[in-house]
Amino acid sequence: MKTHIFALLLTAICLSTTAMGNDIYEDARDPWTLMDQGLLNRQLHEQIRSPEQQFRLGKSLKSFAVAADGATGGQQSLPGTEYDQTRFHGYFILDTYSALRLFESMDINVNLNFINPSFCDGYHQSFQLLGGMSVHLHKTVRLFDKPLRLDALIMDLDLVTIGEGLLIEQIPLEGFSFSATWNHVSLSAHIAARVFWNYDDFLAIPLSFFDGRLTFLAAFWYFTEPAGDTESNAFDVFRASNKVQEHFPYIGISAHQNFGEHLHIAAEYLARIKDRQMSNGVLLRSDIKARIYSRVALHLGYQFRFYEQHFAPSHELSEVTTSPALPERENMYATNSFEYFAISPWFHQLSHTVMTEVHMDITRQFQLFYELEYWVRWVTNNSNNPRVLYVSGYQKAPGIWHDIFYHAGLRYRLFRNAPHRASIFISNKWIASDTESTTPMPIRYIRDPLFGFELEVFL
Amino acid sequence: MKPQWVYLLLMLLIAISACDVTDVDGSALNVTFSLPTSDMTSSANPPRYAVIWMGNSVWKVTADGPIPSGATQVNIPIQLPPRHLLEKVQPAETLTYAYYYFPEAPMRRPRIVVYDDTNLNQQFDLLTDQILALDGFGQDYYATIMAFLDLDQFLSSLSIEETQVYYDWTFNKYSKVMFGVADPDWSDFVMPLFEGSSETEIAHVQPVLELQAGNPLLMEKDILCFRHVEEAHDSIYEQIWVDDTLDVEFICSDTTVPCDGFDASIAPDFEAMAAQSQVFSSSCGWGNPLYQPFGASMGTVTCNGCHCEYTHHVITYYLNASALPEWIPCGGQTLSSSLK
Numbered sequence: 001m002k003t004h005i006f007a008l009l010l011t012a013i014c015l016s017t018t019a020m021g022n023d024i025y026e027d028a029r030d031p032w033t034l035m036d037q038g039l040l041n042r043q044l045h046e047q048i049r050s051p052e053q054q055f056r057l058g059k060s061l062k063s064f065a066v067a068a069d070g071a072t073g074g075q076q077s078l079p080g081t082e083y084d085q086t087r088f089h090g091y092f093i094l095d096t097y098s099a100l101r102l103f104e105s106m107d108i109n110v111n112l113n114f115i116n117p118s119f120c121d122g123y124h125q126s127f128q129l130l131g132g133m134s135v136h137l138h139k140t141v142r143l144f145d146k147p148l149r150l151d152a153l154i155m156d157l158d159l160v161t162i163g164e165g166l167l168i169e170q171i172p173l174e175g176f177s178f179s180a181t182w183n184h185v186s187l188s189a190h191i192a193a194r195v196f197w198n199y200d201d202f203l204a205i206p207l208s209f210f211d212g213r214l215t216f217l218a219a220f221w222y223f224t225e226p227a228g229d230t231e232s233n234a235f236d237v238f239r240a241s242n243k244v245q246e247h248f249p250y251i252g253i254s255a256h257q258n259f260g261e262h263l264h265i266a267a268e269y270l271a272r273i274k275d276r277q278m279s280n281g282v283l284l285r286s287d288i289k290a291r292i293y294s295r296v297a298l299h300l301g302y303q304f305r306f307y308e309q310h311f312a313p314s315h316e317l318s319e320v321t322t323s324p325a326l327p328e329r330e331n332m333y334a335t336n337s338f339e340y341f342a343i344s345p346w347f348h349q350l351s352h353t354v355m356t357e358v359h360m361d362i363t364r365q366f367q368l369f370y371e372l373e374y375w376v377r378w379v380t381n382n383s384n385n386p387r388v389l390y391v392s393g394y395q396k397a398p399g400i401w402h403d404i405f406y407h408a409g410l411r412y413r414l415f416r417n418a419p420h421r422a423s424i425f426i427s428n429k430w431i432a433s434d435t436e437s438t439t440p441m442p443i444r445y446i447r448d449p450l451f452g453f454e455l456e457v458f459l
Numbered sequence: 460m461k462p463q464w465v466y467l468l469l470m471l472l473i474a475i476s477a478c479d480v481t482d483v484d485g486s487a488l489n490v491t492f493s494l495p496t497s498d499m500t501s502s503a504n505p506p507r508y509a510v511i512w513m514g515n516s517v518w519k520v521t522a523d524g525p526i527p528s529g530a531t532q533v534n535i536p537i538q539l540p541p542r543h544l545l546e547k548v549q550p551a552e553t554l555t556y557a558y559y560y561f562p563e564a565p566m567r568r569p570r571i572v573v574y575d576d577t578n579l580n581q582q583f584d585l586l587t588d589q590i591l592a593l594d595g596f597g598q599d600y601y602a603t604i605m606a607f608l609d610l611d612q613f614l615s616s617l618s619i620e621e622t623q624v625y626y627d628w629t630f631n632k633y634s635k636v637m638f639g640v641a642d643p644d645w646s647d648f649v650m651p652l653f654e655g656s657s658e659t660e661i662a663h664v665q666p667v668l669e670l671q672a673g674n675p676l677l678m679e680k681d682i683l684c685f686r687h688v689e690e691a692h693d694s695i696y697e698q699i700w701v702d703d704t705l706d707v708e709f710i711c712s713d714t715t716v717p718c719d720g721f722d723a724s725i726a727p728d729f730e731a732m733a734a735q736s737q738v739f740s741s742s743c744g745w746g747n748p749l750y751q752p753f754g755a756s757m758g759t760v761t762c763n764g765c766h767c768e769y770t771h772h773v774i775t776y777y778l779n780a781s782a783l784p785e786w787i788p789c790g791g792q793t794l795s796s797s798l799k
Contacts, residue, residue: 317623342619389622390615442618 025138025151026177026190028159028170032264032287034299034357035331035371039067040158041111042136044099055418057459058098068096071327073423073454075430083448087433088327090119095328107136111156115326115437128437130324132156132174146183153177160192162204163217163254164268166283166305168195170332171322175202184211196320196341198440199224200313213257217270219250221313248313249273252281262290272311279310301355303335309381312344317389321440325433334405334429334445335375342442343379346387347397351377364416369425370408377401392443405429405445409452420457427452489534490604492571494526495592495672504576506591508533509583511570512540513682523582526573532667535571537604561621564613566605570594570682573670590678592670595686604668676737676760677767684765691768701777705750710777723778726786732757736772743789750777753787 024046029037039047044065048056058066071093075086094114099107113130134156140149154176162168175192186208195202201222208215224245252270259265266285271278284304291297312320320342335353343349355373362368379397381387386398395401409425430446433439492508510522519540526533573592574583607613614622680688699718701707711718733739738758746752757772778787 317619319619387626388611388614389619390611390617391619393615396611396615 025136025153025179026157026160026188028161030170030332032289032299032301033333033355034289034297034359034369036328037331038069038095038328039097041097041109041132041134041156042099042107042153042158043138044097044107044109045101055458063101064098065101066096066098068094068459070094070457070459071454073452075327075450075452078426078449078451081449083450086430086446086450087325087435087437088117088431091327092116092119093327105137105139107134107138109134109136109156111158113326117433117437126435130438132158134158143182149179149181151177151179151181157190157192160190162190162219163206163215163252163270164256164266164283164285165337166252166254166268166270166281167204167219167250167337168202169336169338171195171338172324173202185209186212195221196322196338197223197314197318198321214255215253217250217252217254219270221248221250222246223248223313246313246315254283256285263288270311272313274310277310279308280306281308281311282306295361297357297359299355299357301353303333303351303353303355305335305337305340305349305351305353307337307340307344307349309348310345312341314341314345316345317343318345319442321442322444323440324437325431325439325441325444326437327431329444330407330427330429330431333373334403335373336444338444343389343391343397346389347379347381349377349379351375365413367411367413368409369411370406372408373403373405373429375401375403375405377403403447405447418458422453422455424453425451490537491532491534491667492594492670493532493667494530494573494670504579506573507576507581507583508535509572509574510535510537511572511583511585511682512567513570513685518585520583521569525581533573537569537571539606561625562613562616564607564616565609566607568605571604571668571670572678572682585679585682589675590682591675592672593678593681594668594670596671596673596678596681674738674758674760676762680762680765680767687765688762689766691766693769693771695771695773697773697775699775699777702750702779704779704782705777710750716775721776723776723784726784727755727774727776729755729786735759741788743787744775746780746789749780751780751783751787751789752777753789 024040024043027040029040031037044067047053048059048065048067053059053067056067058064072091074090075088077083077085092115096112096114097109098112099109101107111132113132115128115130116124116126117128118126132155135152135154137152137154138150140147142148155174157173157175157177159170160168160173161170173192173195175190177188177190179186179188186206188204188206188208190202190204190206192202194200202219203222204217204219206215206217222245250270250272252268254266254268256264256266264285264287266283268281268283270281272281282305285302287299287301289297289299320338322338333353333355335351335355340349340351353373353375355371357371358369360368378400381398389397391397405428407425407427407429409423409427411421411423414420414422426449428447428449430448430450430452432441432443432446434441505528506526508522508524508526509520512519512521521538521540522536524535571594572583572590575589575591576583577588578584614625617625677688677690697716699711699714699716700721701710701718702723703720704723707718707720729739729741732755736757737760739756740758741753741755744752744754753776755774755776757774759770759772761768761770776787778784783789
């Protein structure tokens with residue numbers, strides 16, 4: 001079936017002559033935040049030729065495009081405190097993107113990320129090279145005298161958000177994505193593997209109207225627990241009787257609307273339907289983004305989330321993990337479906353989050369910035385004999401969890417006509433990483449108050 | 460201060476701080492224990508059971524009752540001491556619940572004793588009544604009843620998946636748990652499994668726990684020393700006595716053990732030997748047409764604080780097989796032993 005769809009797409013692409021537009025396919029970057037949003041591993045030509053990316057050195061290479069974001073710095077403990085530095089305590093990162101456009105309808109995209117998280121480990125000891133490749137087939141053909149845009153993206157999906165983010169939000173994934181858009185209506189299929197667990201697969205089929213502002217979604221989360229292995233994990237033995245491959249269907253609707261350039265409202269409802277029982281999830285989001293007195297950029301955001309017990313695709317408590325662990329993922333909100341799924345089999349979760357970011361230009365080169373996220377969660381269940389558990393050793397469920405994340409500091413822009421910059425800041429949201437950045441991590445952020453410094457270049 | 464003085468002081472504190480058995484909190488957990496029946500017969504009085512919580516300066520009996528005559532098992536209610544007294548139940552042991560994949564956690568364990576109510580006051584007196592059986596005596600690893608000092612603290616040390624396993628094993632009970640049996644009335648106890656248990660054992664845990672018999676003094680020390688009695692290597696002293704009617708010189712020439720002749724018509728005073736020793740046993744060895752060996756072993760345990768030594772005095776009698784004295788039990792019975 002997948003082969004037939006792919007062949008159909010290829011045939012349509014080959015018959016067409018119409019060029020594609022400039023918008024980025026399935027762009028999961030959050031436009032309603034002031035936090036840095038990096039490049040995506042597709043449509044690099046369109047990304048770096050946009051007005052705000054004119055400093056890119058590789059923007060004029062015709063069929064070839066190249067860009068790189070480099071950063072070096074450290075994440076260190078504050079003097080006199082008990083906290084440890086992070087894995088990225090003295091790092092160098094060179095995140096490179098290249099794209100080769102063939103036949104005006106086919107891009108070969110390569111993202112190579114050169115990482116050394118620690119200069120303390122020994123000469124070249126910690127070096128890692130993370131690589132991702134994608135083939136993006138894109139074409140617009142005419143159908144009933146209206147353009148029909150076709151996309152097929154294979155392997156590196158980069159950041160993925162499904163709907164408004166109730167289910168999956170800004171999670172880097174690999175898989176396949178297909179889409180056909182005609183007359184403001186779009187039908188897509190996104191297939192991803194290893195989303196939150198080692199043995200899960202995910203299929204989403206969104207049908208969108210009004211250029212994606214209204215979407216009906218059907219999704220299937222396939223979940224398979226591995227066979228018991230006493231040597232690798234004795235706990236699996238006790239779950240041997242529960243080893244089944246299951247799929248968890250979701251259906252729902254999402255919508256978003258921008259009111260001018262400054263106000264954005266979004267909502268999403270999904271229901272997991274399993275064993276004739278529904279578990280509901282709701283996301284409401286509102287954002288205000290504005291520039292005040294030309295020197296101050298401001299974002300105010302609010303999110304409401306409700307995940308009814310059993311909303312996640314698992315019958316039992318199961319650690320949710322994600323990778324890679326890279327500092328760029330600090331530029332996302334802590335409020336994310338990732339944080340709700342692990343304990344979903346036992347608890348209802350309702351949360352409010354208020355987030356704000358302010359960037360204030362003191363001079364043309366100095367900028368003060370702060371990002372603040374206050375997140376409160378009510379974790380409850382209906383049982384008369386509630387099972388108590390702890391998340392990260394201190395968040396007791398059932399209970400009310402309060403979290404405040406901050407990130408504030410000073411940036412210095414090295415050149416007036418280029419974004420290269422040096423920053424120093426304090427924060428309590430640091431990427432949690434094992435020795436290898438590719439190790440799936442059950443927590444995304446270390447919440448210790450530390451300070452960081454960073455020199456960034458954008459090529 | 461010398462260790463023995465500390466020990467004596469400890470004993471004194473324990474002896475003067477015994478409490479009554481009615482002052483307890485929470486619901487009781489009934490646990491079935493199997494009795495070492497062969498050792499119950501030596502009890503002069505009907506045996507009784509007791510549940511003891513030991514502390515450095517206090518001990519608390521939370522249950523005490525008679526054991527029905529001829530019983531091979533007994534149901535014993537396990538219950539935490541009152542909260543204010545629980546604070547004094549020490550030492551809190553750092554133990555592993557259920558499986559070594561779990562992190563260790565502070566626990567308290569009661570001692571379950573079967574005793575001979577020597578002073579007939581129908582309650583257990585630690586330094587007076589003779590202990591006949593004890594839970595976990597002489598075993599390195601065994602299933603026992605334990606209570607988390609702080610279940611929340613333990614749970615906070617678990618990962619989410621470990622928490623799932625914990626509740627799988629405790630039938631989704633928070634605090635009211637005991638592995639192997641789903642009983643909502645059970646209170647703050649869990650039954651751990653020992654390190655090295657196979658998955659099969661865990662899946663089919665035996666809900667009947669065992670009480671072990673042993674030397675009364677050592678069992679008493681095991682309680683007083685919080686299960687940490689240091690036992691030295693045995694010291695063995697041997698002596699051979701050869702019936703005068705046999706060739707004493709010939710038999711004695713074949714051994715380095717002190718050996719001499721004796722008049723077998725006069726029975727040795729075994730009762731006196733048994734009275735002088737804490738463990739006495741006698742047995743008939745394999746004989747031949749000429750002589751019949753008969754051994755008597757007197758075991759003595761001496762303890763200095765929590766350090767105990769065994770001394771065995773083994774006497775072997777070589778008796779004329781053609782004229783066995785009446786006092787020797789050999790013939791219909793090949794082994795006899797008695798526990799003092």
